[in-house]
Amino acid sequence: MYRILSLTAVAVISSIAFANVTLADSLDMNTAHALETTLRSYNATFDVRQVNNWDLSPEHLTRGESASDRTTGAIEGIRSAIQSNKPLSGKLQQAGVKVSNIVDVEQAADGSMTFYSR
Numbered sequence: 001m002y003r004i005l006s007l008t009a010v011a012v013i014s015s016i017a018f019a020n021v022t023l024a025d026s027l028d029m030n031t032a033h034a035l036e037t038t039l040r041s042y043n044a045t046f047d048v049r050q051v052n053n054w055d056l057s058p059e060h061l062t063r064g065e066s067a068s069d070r071t072t073g074a075i076e077g078i079r080s081a082i083q084s085n086k087p088l089s090g091k092l093q094q095a096g097v098k099v100s101n102i103v104d105v106e107q108a109a110d111g112s113m114t115f116y117s118r
Contacts, residue, residue: 029107032074038107039081042088046113048097070104078105 097117104116
């Protein structure tokens with residue numbers, strides 16, 4: 001009986017752990033192209049982090065090259081996608097964020113966004 005309960009507990013814990021993995025759309029969800037596509041229709045929760053000097057900020061230095069070293073063109077594409085989404089750009093404006101000051105965006109596994117603004 002103890003063995004059956006142990007196996008059941010392991011199965012439940014494993015399924016809970018793997019359920020969280022499926023929340024992430026894919027490994028490339030934070031590429032500029034994927035973010036642009038998502039941001040054109042994004043209408044969910046977001047966070048804003050103010051950074052004075054993006055190049056020296058802890059957020060930039062600790063996130064790795066794939067997300068934080070975007071080209072100027074990639075940042076402009078992300079800004080353009082935000083501007084095309086009027087509800088999102090309105091919410092950002094209400095939060096005191098100018099789209100032109102956004103230096104990066106990151107999508108979390110739960111689908112929420114973090115906007116980095118100078």
